[in-house]
Amino acid sequence: MNISMNELKAALRRCFEASHYFVGNYEDAANMILWLEKHGLKGLAELERLLPYITDDTDKLLSSVLYEDSSSAIIDSHGRSALNCIAASVDLAHAKALISGIATVTVHHCHNRMFILKALTDRGRCGISIAAYWQNGSHTVTEHAAAIRAGARYPSYSEALTNLSASTDLKQTLTIICSSRVDLTASLQLSKGNRNARHMSAEEVAENKANSVEHGIEIEPELWQRINQIGTGILVENNDQSRQGAGGR
Amino acid sequence: MTTAATIQNSMRGNNALPLRPANQVMNLERLGSFHQSRLSFMRTLVRRIMRERWQIEPTRFDLDDDGYGTVVYEVQAPNGLFSFVLFSHYLALENRNDRVIATQWDLTMALVEGPVDQLYLERLKQNVPLQEAGRVDPRVFVLSRANRSARIFDYVVDQLARGAQPDVEQISKVGYLYRTTAVYGSGKLGMADWEKVSTKHKDFSRPFASEMFVCWMLRNFSFLQAEHIARHKSPDTFQAMQPELKRHFGIGNSTGLGMAPFLVNHPMLISNWIEMRELALARIRVLGGINGRVKETLTTLIDRCAQHTRDTATDDESQTEKNLQVVVDLNAMQTYVATSFDTWDGLIAWSEQHCSLQGQEMLVSIMLEIYPELVDDLEDFHSVDEILDLDPIMPLEQLKEVIETRYNWALATDFSADGARETCWYRSEEKMEPRLGNSADEEAKHKQMAMGVGYAVSKCYDQLCAYLTLNPDHNTARFMVARPKMRGIVRRIQSMNRCIYGDIQANLLDRNVLPIHLLRCKLAFFGVGKFDPRSRLWVRNTMFQGAPLLEDIGKAFEDDWFMPVAPEQSGNCS
Numbered sequence: 098m099n100i101s102m103n104e105l106k107a108a109l110r111r112c113f114e115a116s117h118y119f120v121g122n123y124e125d126a127a128n129m130i131l132w133l134e135k136h137g138l139k140g141l142a143e144l145e146r147l148l149p150y151i152t153d154d155t156d157k158l159l160s161s162v163l164y165e166d167s168s169s170a171i172i173d174s175h176g177r178s179a180l181n182c183i184a185a186s187v188d189l190a191h192a193k194a195l196i197s198g199i200a201t202v203t204v205h206h207c208h209n210r211m212f213i214l215k216a217l218t219d220r221g222r223c224g225i226s227i228a229a230y231w232q233n234g235s236h237t238v239t240e241h242a243a244a245i246r247a248g249a250r251y252p253s254y255s256e257a258l259t260n261l262s263a264s265t266d267l268k269q270t271l272t273i274i275c276s277s278r279v280d281l282t283a284s285l286q287l288s289k290g291n292r293n294a295r296h297m298s299a300e301e302v303a304e305n306k307a308n309s310v311e312h313g314i315e316i317e318p319e320l321w322q323r324i325n326q327i328g329t330g331i332l333v334e335n336n337d338q339s340r341q342g343a344g345g346r
Numbered sequence: 347m348t349t350a351a352t353i354q355n356s357m358r359g360n361n362a363l364p365l366r367p368a369n370q371v372m373n374l375e376r377l378g379s380f381h382q383s384r385l386s387f388m389r390t391l392v393r394r395i396m397r398e399r400w401q402i403e404p405t406r407f408d409l410d411d412d413g414y415g416t417v418v419y420e421v422q423a424p425n426g427l428f429s430f431v432l433f434s435h436y437l438a439l440e441n442r443n444d445r446v447i448a449t450q451w452d453l454t455m456a457l458v459e460g461p462v463d464q465l466y467l468e469r470l471k472q473n474v475p476l477q478e479a480g481r482v483d484p485r486v487f488v489l490s491r492a493n494r495s496a497r498i499f500d501y502v503v504d505q506l507a508r509g510a511q512p513d514v515e516q517i518s519k520v521g522y523l524y525r526t527t528a529v530y531g532s533g534k535l536g537m538a539d540w541e542k543v544s545t546k547h548k549d550f551s552r553p554f555a556s557e558m559f560v561c562w563m564l565r566n567f568s569f570l571q572a573e574h575i576a577r578h579k580s581p582d583t584f585q586a587m588q589p590e591l592k593r594h595f596g597i598g599n600s601t602g603l604g605m606a607p608f609l610v611n612h613p614m615l616i617s618n619w620i621e622m623r624e625l626a627l628a629r630i631r632v633l634g635g636i637n638g639r640v641k642e643t644l645t646t647l648i649d650r651c652a653q654h655t656r657d658t659a660t661d662d663e664s665q666t667e668k669n670l671q672v673v674v675d676l677n678a679m680q681t682y683v684a685t686s687f688d689t690w691d692g693l694i695a696w697s698e699q700h701c702s703l704q705g706q707e708m709l710v711s712i713m714l715e716i717y718p719e720l721v722d723d724l725e726d727f728h729s730v731d732e733i734l735d736l737d738p739i740m741p742l743e744q745l746k747e748v749i750e751t752r753y754n755w756a757l758a759t760d761f762s763a764d765g766a767r768e769t770c771w772y773r774s775e776e777k778m779e780p781r782l783g784n785s786a787d788e789e790a791k792h793k794q795m796a797m798g799v800g801y802a803v804s805k806c807y808d809q810l811c812a813y814l815t816l817n818p819d820h821n822t823a824r825f826m827v828a829r830p831k832m833r834g835i836v837r838r839i840q841s842m843n844r845c846i847y848g849d850i851q852a853n854l855l856d857r858n859v860l861p862i863h864l865l866r867c868k869l870a871f872f873g874v875g876k877f878d879p880r881s882r883l884w885v886r887n888t889m890f891q892g893a894p895l896l897e898d899i900g901k902a903f904e905d906d907w908f909m910p911v912a913p914e915q916s917g918n919c920s
Contacts, residue, residue: 099483102541103533120796121834159830172827185826185833188738192823195739223735310542313484313533331793332775333783339774339790342782343445343603343883 098321099313106131108324109144115330117155118181125215126180132215134314137305138254138297143211145320147178150208151327154181163205168197174207176269183207183271187216190275191225199276210271214243217252220275221245228283231271235263240291244283251299251306253284260290348723356625357846363628365846369755371620374852378863379703383711384718384908385623386873390725391558392893394549396903398424402563402896404570406467409434411578413571416471418462419563423549429462430563431455433475434571442493444527444600447777449479451491453524453567457560459485459538459547477528478535478777487538487547488531488560492524495598499523499572502587506576509583511917517594518657518912521876521888523568525598529557544729553615553728554872561889565597566896589895590913596891599874602884603780606864607771609850610797613838617845618730619871623710624847626721630713631690633720640716644683647712647908652676654909655708660878668704675705715908734841736833738823742814745822745836748843749807755851756800757807765857767801770794782861782883798855802835875909 109127118126133140157175160182164171170189174182186204193200204210210231220227228244238261245252274281284296333339356363370376382389406418414434421428437452454475462470466485473480477491498520502512531554533539543550550556569592577584609616634640655672675697682696690713697706714721740748750757761767772790774781783790796802809829817824822840826833842848853859862882869877869887878886892910894903 098481099536101484101533101536102539104536119831119834120802121832121837122830124834160827162827182830184736185823185830188736188823189827192738192821219735310539310545311484313536313539329775331773332778333772333781333790333793335774335776338787339776339781339783343774343779 098318100316101313102135105314108328111328111331112324115328116151122181125184129180129212129215135306135309136302147209168193169201171203173205176206179207179209179212183213184216190273191220194275194277198278202273204271206269207271217243217245221249224248225277226281227275228281229273238263242283242285244281246280251302253299255285255296257285257291257294363632365624365628368847372847372851374863376703377867379707380867380870381708381711382873382875383714384721387554387558388873391555393905399900409574413575425548429458431470432567446779452494453492455490456486457488457556481536483536484538487543488556490526490529490560492526492564495520495523502572503576507580507584509585511588511919513919514912514915522596522598524564531557561597565890588917592895593892594913596888599887599889601865603861605868606861607780609864613842613849614730614732617847619728620847622724622727626714626724627710629720630717634690634717643716647715648676648680651708651909653911658876662879665879671702672704675701734837736837737840740822742820742825746810752843752848753803756803759800759853761801761804767855768857769855769859771797799849800853806832806835
């Protein structure tokens with residue numbers, strides 16, 4: 098079925114609000130998913146994978162800084178979804194880059210790292226260049242890179258299947274590089290063993306967005322229903338007392 | 347030529363004009379005292395239609411003798427062709443309900459890009475009459491419905507059928523043949539997103555322009571339909587309605603709580619609307635020359651506003667008192683103008699000492715009316731990219747200062763006082779309708795919307811001060827990693843600090859909060875009149891009263907329908 102971007106954003110906000118994301122984070126989460134989907138980067142598929150765990154982060158520790166100096170930091174996200182923690186790590190990289198010229202932030206134990214693209218784009222718009230790299234998968238390892246130039250509106254994105262074996266150290270790890278002095282570009286090397294490589298340029302990302310703006314978003318009815326069903330958690334039962342507080346007759 | 351840069355230059359820095367301060371303007375009661383002005387969206391839309399001479403014709407007119415059926419208007423605007431599609435249905439009196447929870451209406455409507463063929467019309471017919479229960483596609487960008495006025499529609503038809511005109515007093519009393527009960531846009535129910543409308547359809551790229559257009563077209567259709575029914579009822583005696591009587595009809599509107607969260611959720615947009623209005627006022631204070639013609643226009647407008655206010659019927663005791671006071675204010679203003687008026691600053695200072703808030707804000711609207719050359723070019727600057735950006739590099743000491751400066755009203759509120767957090771705003775499972783509850787209701791409290799900006803700022807400030815003591819050198823980004831729950835409010839504080847006016851300065855959780863002020867503020871920007879509060883939660887009003895008609899396009903246009911008053915009765919109405 099076809100839905101508008103605004104409908105998807107509103108439904109996702111309700112969905113994450115009902116899943117105990119706090120104010121500020123449920124908007125971020127909705128925007129991150131919508132951003133990927135409207136730019137042709139399969140945000141809804143990523144969402145579908147995380148839905149079974151959507152409330153799990155409620156009981157997890159908040160992100161903590163393990164190490165920090167003027168140009169780098171290591172953050173442990175304690176197994177949280179990038180939806181509710183990665184934007185803060187990106188902002189920290191931005192702040193450190195403004196001080197040091199270039200900065201690196203490594204984030205450990207973070208799921209759904211693909212959602213970082215919206216946060217990278219926000220920083221690019223604010224006039225700083227930023228790139229991210231991560232690997233994913235327990236059996237077959239994929240690698241991913243995204244980057245945006247300072248002042249640009251759209252990032253580029255690359256992914257590939259590798260023949261690497263899964264490393265415990267790199268699992269759920271993501272590296273952010275940010276610079277106020279250097280325009281960073283990130284595309285995966287033609288590494289030996291890489292296959293099914295895909296590169297999406299900033300221009301292609303922009304074209305995908307134009308298509309979504311014109312035609313809206315395609316979504317499976319079952320997924321749409323699930324999102325909305327979770328979102329009903331923020332609605333209050335309708336009764337006589339409740340009707341007293343309604344703005345009507 | 348006015349550009350975004352010249353506007354910024356007028357509001358900030360050494361060359362800034364004397365804007366009224368935020369703590370005066372953003373007071374909730376004052377916002378709830380605003381009136382329509384020539385920057386209101388209805389006015390700017392009509393100006394555009396009339397000046398650009400849009401061509402609007404019914405291309406399909408399939409109404410039966412009782413006025414039921416389908417009508418399609420084609421709208422040729424400078425940048426595109428659009429279709430306005432109406433479905434008129436029989437509706438039993440007992441099924442007529444204006445609440446958002448209704449499921450049937452007299453009329454349902456859609457505004458669509460491009461021409462509509464038979465196949466597409468059938469698709470619309472399957473969905474538009476269902477409203478929230480239907481789905482449309484991104485060619486549609488406004489969906490709406492309306493109900494007839496039970497008080498006057500049949501009376502008007504009967505009068506026209508027997509060759510008489512409706513009585514002006516009756517028209518003034520009710521004000522409309524139809525009232526809208528919802529106007530949806532911005533991507534709801536599968537429609538085009540605002541991002542598409544604002545970038546692709548330049549004719550409707552100003553805020554709420556397409557929604558206002560649908561209401562204006564509804565008004566035009568209401569005359570077409572009433573005359574059509576009357577003509578078929580008695581072809582031999584039928585007389586068309588006189589144009590001046592038609593112009594005195596508006597479109598009825600009821601607005602409830604649903605509009606209130608919009609103002610809190612779109613703070614940059616609201617601040618921007620207010621900036622344009624205040625900039626217009628500041629321009630007049632500095633650049634508005636005063637001569638005999640200006641004094642004469644001012645006197646005429648004061649009289650007109652007093653008459654318009656006297657004509658406003660409301661059962662609400664508080665609004666009646668306010669209207670009476672506005673009339674007293676305007677009479678006193680007339681005396682001041684006749685004896686002591688020589689500068690706008692002087693008149694404003696006088697009004698602030700002697701007039702009610704509604705009287706003061708009436709003066710602002712009157713002043714805007716006198717100087718189109720200083721005001722009208724601001725109409726193209728009401729849109730804004732609503733992005734609340736975090737400033738990660740801002741030192742925490744500076745963030746603290748920002749809160750102390752821009753949110754001193756929130757820090758001055760004692761949120762532990764009795765009743766200070768008694769109200770909660772939540773969404774009902776009934777069509778997700780926003781409602782007001784008491785925080786003693788655990789479910790409502792637990793599921794409340796984030797409407798308490800002042801309280802959130804106050805909590806953030808406390809946490810910030812504690813954190814700052816331990817980490818005096820940290821910046822905002824570092825604070826956000828340590829206190830991620832503060833992310834939303836910090837981002838809002840920093841973003842609103844970049845605006846001139848910022849957030850609405852009120853504790854919306856207070857036991858005595860009056861949501862009606864929020865509704866009225868937004869409705870004033872829309873341009874409605876005849877405010878008739880039905881409770882503290884909803885208000886009746888009239889849209890487009892006095893506005894030009896469809897058949898006025900292409901004729902002389904004076905853009906002078908501010909605060910309209912009743913015309914003289916010239917035809918037979920007995």
